[in-house]
Amino acid sequence: MEKVILAEKIAYSYNKTLAVDHISFHIDKGEILGFLGPNGAGKTTTIKMLIGLLAPQDGKISVLGMDTAKELNKIQAQIGVCFEEKNLYEEMSAIENLKFFASLFGIKKIDAAALLKKVNLLVEKRQKVASFSKGMKQRLMMARALINYPKVLFLDEPTDGLDPVSARAVRDVILEEKEKGATIFLTTHDMMEADKLSDRVAFINEGKISVIDTPENLKHEYGKRILKIRYRLDGRVEEEELSLEDKDMSKRIDEINSKHSILDMHTEEATLEDIFIKFTGRKLEG
Amino acid sequence: MNRILSIVKKDVIQIFRNRFIAVITFLAIFVYAIIFHVMPSKVEEMYSMGFYFEKGREAVEEQISEEEGVEVVWADDENELKKLVEDEDVQVGLSFTLLEGKPKIVLYTSTQTPEEIREAGDVIAREAAYSLSGYPLNVEFDEVVIGPDLLGEQIPFRNKMRILFVVMILSVEFFALGNLISEEIRKKTADAILVTPVSIPEFMTAKVATGIFLTLSEGILAAFLLNIISFDTVLPFVVLLFLGALLVVAVSFVLGTISRSFLGLTAYGTLFMIVFMIPTFTLIFPGGYSFWIKAVPSYHLIIPLDGIINYGYVLSDYLPEMAYLGSFNIVVLLLGLYVLRRRLT
Ligand SMILES: Nc1ncnc2c1ncn2[C@@H]1O[C@H](COP(=O)(O)OP(=O)(O)OP(=O)(O)O)[C@@H](O)[C@H]1O
Ligand SMILES: [Mg+2]
Numbered sequence: 001m002e003k004v005i006l007a008e009k010i011a012y013s014y015n016k017t018l019a020v021d022h023i024s025f026h027i028d029k030g031e032i033l034g035f036l037g038p039n040g041a042g043k044t045t046t047i048k049m050l051i052g053l054l055a056p057q058d059g060k061i062s063v064l065g066m067d068t069a070k071e072l073n074k075i076q077a078q079i080g081v082c083f084e085e086k087n088l089y090e091e092m093s094a095i096e097n098l099k100f101f102a103s104l105f106g107i108k109k110i111d112a113a114a115l116l117k118k119v120n121l122l123v124e125k126r127q128k129v130a131s132f133s134k135g136m137k138q139r140l141m142m143a144r145a146l147i148n149y150p151k152v153l154f155l156d157e158p159t160d161g162l163d164p165v166s167a168r169a170v171r172d173v174i175l176e177e178k179e180k181g182a183t184i185f186l187t188t189h190d191m192m193e194a195d196k197l198s199d200r201v202a203f204i205n206e207g208k209i210s211v212i213d214t215p216e217n218l219k220h221e222y223g224k225r226i227l228k229i230r231y232r233l234d235g236r237v238e239e240e241e242l243s244l245e246d247k248d249m250s251k252r253i254d255e256i257n258s259k260h261s262i263l264d265m266h267t268e269e270a271t272l273e274d275i276f277i278k279f280t281g282r283k284l285e286g
Numbered sequence: 287m288n289r290i291l292s293i294v295k296k297d298v299i300q301i302f303r304n305r306f307i308a309v310i311t312f313l314a315i316f317v318y319a320i321i322f323h324v325m326p327s328k329v330e331e332m333y334s335m336g337f338y339f340e341k342g343r344e345a346v347e348e349q350i351s352e353e354e355g356v357e358v359v360w361a362d363d364e365n366e367l368k369k370l371v372e373d374e375d376v377q378v379g380l381s382f383t384l385l386e387g388k389p390k391i392v393l394y395t396s397t398q399t400p401e402e403i404r405e406a407g408d409v410i411a412r413e414a415a416y417s418l419s420g421y422p423l424n425v426e427f428d429e430v431v432i433g434p435d436l437l438g439e440q441i442p443f444r445n446k447m448r449i450l451f452v453v454m455i456l457s458v459e460f461f462a463l464g465n466l467i468s469e470e471i472r473k474k475t476a477d478a479i480l481v482t483p484v485s486i487p488e489f490m491t492a493k494v495a496t497g498i499f500l501t502l503s504e505g506i507l508a509a510f511l512l513n514i515i516s517f518d519t520v521l522p523f524v525v526l527l528f529l530g531a532l533l534v535v536a537v538s539f540v541l542g543t544i545s546r547s548f549l550g551l552t553a554y555g556t557l558f559m560i561v562f563m564i565p566t567f568t569l570i571f572p573g574g575y576s577f578w579i580k581a582v583p584s585y586h587l588i589i590p591l592d593g594i595i596n597y598g599y600v601l602s603d604y605l606p607e608m609a610y611l612g613s614f615n616i617v618v619l620l621l622g623l624y625v626l627r628r629r630l631t
Contacts, residue, residue: 051481054631073483081481087474089296091303103292104482144478 001028004183010059019045021207034198035187042207043187080150086137090130105148119143120169135166153184191272205280223270231260293492318451319511325444336376338367340383378407392428448512450566457559459534463497467542497535522601532615539622586611
C-alpha cells in the first residue's frame with residue numbers, strides 16, 4: 001500500500017509548550033485517518049506541519065512521496081485544506097473567493113456553480129460571505145478545499161459547531177471524495193463522527209498519540225459490552241450496568257428478577273469515547 | 287508572476303470593499319482638490335504701498351488715493367518708510383526726494399514681496415514721477431530690496447498647500463495597506479494563500495506591488511486634480527512619488543504587522559500619520575529647522591516636491607534628500623518584511 005502521508009517522530013513546541021511530542025503515523029492511499037483529541041491536544045499543530053505552515057522542529061514528513069522540507073510547492077499544488085478558522089474573504093462573494101483561490105493554482109476556468117452545488121450551498125451570486133451563516137461558510141470552506149481536485153485533503157474539525165443538516169452535508173462531501181480515491185486527514189473531537197467516517201482513528205492527547213487502529217478493532221479489543229438493567233426498588237427506579245463478559249452476570253439478573261420488578265434491559269456497545277477515556281484518562285469534551 | 291497579479295487584484299478589491307478605507311481615500315483626494323481650487327490663485331488681491339514725499343505730497347495725494355485696490359500709508363521720513371517695508375506693514379515703499387534739485391525716486395520692496403506687486407509699484411512710481419516733473423526721464427530711479435534674499439519669489443499659498451495635500455493623500459495609504467496586511471494575518475487568510483503553491487516571498491512581493499500601485503495611482507490622480515503635473519515636472523514628480531510610495535509601503539508593513547485589531551491599527555496609523563505630516567510645517571513657515579524635523583523621512587520628500595513643483599528646481603538639486611529617503615526606505619522595508627515574515631510562520 002502506498003503511504004500518502006508519512007510522519008516520523010515529528011515535534012513542535014511554541015515557546016515552552018510542547019504541542020506535538022515526537023509522533024509517528026502514516027495514512028494509506030484512499031484512507032481516512034480520524035485524529036481524535038480534546039482541545040489543545042495538538043491536532044491543529046500537527047495539521048499545520050503536514051501542510052507546510054509550520055516546519056517541524058524535529059522529525060520528517062513526506063506527502064505523496066515528497067519531503068515537505070524540500071518540495072513544498074509541489075505538494076501544495078496537490079492538496080486541499082479546510083482550516084479550523086473560517087478564513088474566507090468576507091467582503092467578497094462565494095464565487096469571487098473560489099475564483100481567487102483557483103487562480104493561485106493556475107486554474108483559469110472553474111465551474112464555481114457546480115462546486116457550490118456539490119457542497120449544497122445555495123447563494124445569491126453577489127452575496128458577500130460576511131452575510132453567510134456558520135454552516136454556509138463551512139460549506140464554502142469545503143468547496144475551496146476541493147478547488148484544485150486535490151489528491152490529499154486536510155480537514156481540521158470540518159463539522160465543528162454545525163447543525164445536523166450542515167454537518168451531514170459536509171460529511172457526505174468527505175465520503176464522496178474518499179470514493180474518488182482521495183486520502184484524508186481529519187481532525188475532530190466528535191467521536192461519533194470519527195467512528196462513522198474514519199478507516200482508522202488515532203487518539204491524541206497532550207501531543208502524544210496513544211493508539212491508532214480501526215474503530216472496530218478498538219471497540220473489540222478495549223471496549224467491554226455491557227447490559228443495562230433498570231428495575232423498581234422501594235418506588236424508585238434503579239439502574240445497574242453488568243458486563244457481558246462477566247461470568248456472574250446471569251446470577252445477578254436472576255437475583256434482581258426475584259426481588260424486584262424489572263422495567264427494561266438492553267445491551268450497549270462501548271463507544272470510542274469510553275475507550276478514549278480508558279487510554280488517556282481524559283474526556284474528549286469539557 | 288500570474289499568482290502575484292492575482293493577489294494584487296484581490297488586494298485592490300479587498301481594500302476598496304472596506305467602506306472606511308474607500309471613504310477616507312476618496313475624501314482625501316477630492317476634498318483636497320476642491321479646497322485647492324477654491325483657494326485664491328493670487329497671492330493678495332489688495333496691495334498696500336507706503337509713500338514718503340519730501341515735497342509735493344499734496345499734489346499727488348489725491349491721484350494716488352484713486353488707484354484701485356491700493357491701500358496707501360504715508361511715512362514722515364525715509365527711515366520710517368524703510369521700516370514699514372521691513373515689517374511688512376506695506377508691500378512696497380516709494381520715496382520721492384530731491385537730490386540737489388533733481389528728483390530721486392526709490393522703490394523699496396522686501397524679499398517677501400510678490401513679483402506682481404513689485405511691478406505694480408514700479409508702474410506707480412514712474413507715473414508719480416511723470417506727473418511731478420512732467421518728464422519721465424528726468425528722474426533718478428532706484429530699486430532697493432530689503433531683507434534677506436530668500437530663494438525665489440512669493441507664490442500663492444494654495445500652491446504650497448497642494449504639496450501638503452499630496453503628502454496627506456499618501457499617508458492615507460497607511461490605513462489602507464496596514465489594514466490589508468493586518469487582516470490577512472488576523473483573519474488567517476494569509477494561511478489559506480500560503481497552503482497553495484504561493485510562497486512567502488511571492489506573497490510579500492504582491493503586498494509591496496499592491497502598495498506601490500495604489501499609492502502611485504492615487505498620487506498621480508491627486509497631481510492631476512491639483513494642477514501639479516506639467517511637462518517639466520511629470521518625471522521628477524513620479525520619481526519622488528515612487529520614493530514616497532515605497533516609504534508608505536514600508537511603514538504600512540510594520541504598522542499592519544504590529545497591530546492586533548482594527549482599533550490598534552487606526553491608533554498606530556494616526557500616530558504615524560502625525561509624525562509623517564510634521565515636516566509639512568516647513569511649507570507654511572519656511573526657515574531653518576531643527577535636526578529632529580529633518581530626521582523625519584517625509585521632510586526629504588516634501589522639500590524636493592516643493593522645490594520642483596513650486597520653484598522650478600530640478601531633481602539633481604535634491605540628490606542628498608533622495609539618497610536619505612532612499613536609504614531610509616530600504617531600512618524600513620527590510621524591517622517591515624522581516625516582521626511580516628515572522629508573523630507568517
Ligand atoms: N500560536 C500559538 N502560540 C502558543 N501556543 C500555542 C499556539 N497554538 C497552539 N498553542 C498551544 O499548543 C497546544 C496545542 O494546540 P493545538 O491548537 O494544536 O490544539 P488542538 O488539538 O487543535 O485544539 P482544539 O481542539 O482546541 O483546536 C495547546 O496547548 C495550545 O495552547
Ligand atoms: Mg485545533
